[in-house]
Amino acid sequence: xxxxxKFLFVKFIAALFIxxxxxxxxxxxxxxxxxxEKINRNVFQFNKYVDQKIISPISKTYVKKVPAKIRSGVSNxxxxxxxxxxxxxxxxxxxxxxxILASAKFLLNGLTLGFYDLDKGETVIKKRDFGSTLARLxxxxxxxxxxxxxxxxxxxxxxxxxxxxxxMATLSSNSxxxxxxxxxxxxxIDKRSKMSKTLDNIYLSADPYVKVRSFYLQNRRNExxxxxxxxxxxxNLDAEFEKLLD
Amino acid sequence: MxxxxxxxxxLSDNLKMGESTIQQMILExxxxxxxxxxxxxxxxxxKIELLIKKYINLDxxxxxxxxxxxxxxxxxxxxxxxxxxxxxxxLTIEEHLNTLATLSYKPTKSERRxxxxxxxxxxxxxxxxxKPDINLLWKLAANKNGSFLILDLEIExxxxxxxxxxxxxSILRKNRGNFDILLSKMSRxx
Numbered sequence: 180x181x182x183x184x185k186f187l188f189v190k191f192i193a194a195l196f197i198x199x200x201x202x203x204x205x206x207x208x209x210x211x212x213x214x215x216e217k218i219n220r221n222v223f224q225f226n227k228y229v230d231q232k233i234i235s236p237i238s239k240t241y242v243k244k245v246p247a248k249i250r251s252g253v254s255n256x257x258x259x260x261x262x263x264x265x266x267x268x269x270x271x272x273x274x275x276x277x278x279i280l281a282s283a284k285f286l287l288n289g290l291t292l293g294f295y296d297l298d299k300g301e302t303v304i305k306k307r308d309f310g311s312t313l314a315r316l317x318x319x320x321x322x323x324x325x326x327x328x329x330x331x332x333x334x335x336x337x338x339x340x341x342x343x344x345x346x347m348a349t350l351s352s353n354s355x356x357x358x359x360x361x362x363x364x365x366x367x368i369d370k371r372s373k374m375s376k377t378l379d380n381i382y383l384s385a386d387p388y389v390k391v392r393s394f395y396l397q398n399r400r401n402e403x404x405x406x407x408x409x410x411x412x413x414x415n416l417d418a419e420f421e422k423l424l425d
Numbered sequence: 426m427x428x429x430x431x432x433x434x435x436l437s438d439n440l441k442m443g444e445s446t447i448q449q450m451i452l453e454x455x456x457x458x459x460x461x462x463x464x465x466x467x468x469x470x471x472k473i474e475l476l477i478k479k480y481i482n483l484d485x486x487x488x489x490x491x492x493x494x495x496x497x498x499x500x501x502x503x504x505x506x507x508x509x510x511x512x513x514x515x516l517t518i519e520e521h522l523n524t525l526a527t528l529s530y531k532p533t534k535s536e537r538r539x540x541x542x543x544x545x546x547x548x549x550x551x552x553x554x555x556k557p558d559i560n561l562l563w564k565l566a567a568n569k570n571g572s573f574l575i576l577d578l579e580i581e582x583x584x585x586x587x588x589x590x591x592x593x594x595s596i597l598r599k600n601r602g603n604f605d606i607l608l609s610k611m612s613r614x615x
Binding site: 251394 | 488513520521540544555566576582610
């Protein structure tokens with residue numbers, strides 16, 4: 180990494196942290212905290228256009244032409260490539276069980292470069308990233324962002340994603356780095372093919388942007404806060420439901 | 426002591442009723458998926474609509490998804506909203522009905538929440554183990570006749586009522602609570 184690039188990178192991460200700091204410090208921020216909604220909506224329109232014109236047709240052809248076994252292998256490999264992030268972040272979150280399980284699975288499946296899941300899905304690993312590590316350090320999730328070509332994120336998760344990418348670049352050799360660059364578009368197409376029905380349904384809804392925001396935030400908070408968050412959310416919803424039933 | 430035994434009995438009865446409501450609905454939905462496959466799309470939708478109406482509390486869902494704006498809507502707007510919401514649910518179920526027929530449902534845990542609510546948890550499993558399990562949580566409450574109806578469904582922690590509420594309230598807020606605009610946006614996507 181050149182000096183100039185490093186400096187810009189540090190500045191960008193600092194800016195994201197400042198954005199987080201400007202937000203209020205409640206851990207479970209309200210779903211409606213979207214100060215950049217106007218810009219976000221424009222970015223969403225751009226992403227939707229790219230998705231409908233480029234990504235979706237490619238993904239449909241991919242599903243149609245590539246046999247399911249090969250697609251499953253590619254999907255397994257992409258998950259395997261992402262496992263070091265889970266290992267590092269599980270360790271940082273002192274989740275030793277997940278660190279050990281993820282390491283064992285990474286080594287085992289490494290025998291096939293991750294293309295084949297040798298333990299046949301028996302070992303369940305919780306996916307961990309730097310966004311979830313920041314959440315464990317009580318960093319607030321910050322405002323909601325719609326990132327061009329990437330999609331929905333909170334400032335905390337965007338910071339996490341950039342740092343995860345940086346981790347991978349530092350860990351891997353140049354050749355693996357080149358390989359992972361080639362894998363970015365494959366990853367997008369693989370993910371799109373799995374979410375085909377859901378995304379097409381979202382585009383048909385009354386306000387697709389709000390639906391994406393709602394799905395993303397609910398899903399992300401469930402992933403990060405697990406039991407504690409779900410119980411907190413359900414208690415609030417229960418009270419609301421009981422009132423409406425009266 | 427006797428009173429306590431009665432309370433425990435009615436609690437377990439309620440949980441059983443909640444669980445059997447979901448089991449019954451899943452069985453009917455799977456049967457529907459097979460029986461209606463050769464029907465015309467309109468006929469199929471109508472059959473699914475009848476099935477859903479039997480198991481969900483549409484009045485509650487309509488109130489819950491529009492928040493404080495519900496009180497400001499006229500009776501006609503309320504009825505139109507219920508129809509539009511039902512249509513959206515039917516469309517969602519229709520798309521997943523064929524998949525449901527190939528998967529199996531396994532109840533996992535149910536619990537009483539507060540005074541009126543019951544949570545029924547379950548898993549959608551792929552018998553061939555090619556797809557990951559999907560966690561479901563059904564929230565139910567008894568109606569005036571004592572039968573249990575569904576208030577909300579959470580798929581992998583994503584609440585359908587919360588998502589619909591976020592969408593409807595956002596449109597209503599932007600349009601000063603004008604239900605007609607919300608209805609026109611909903612009918613456009615139907």
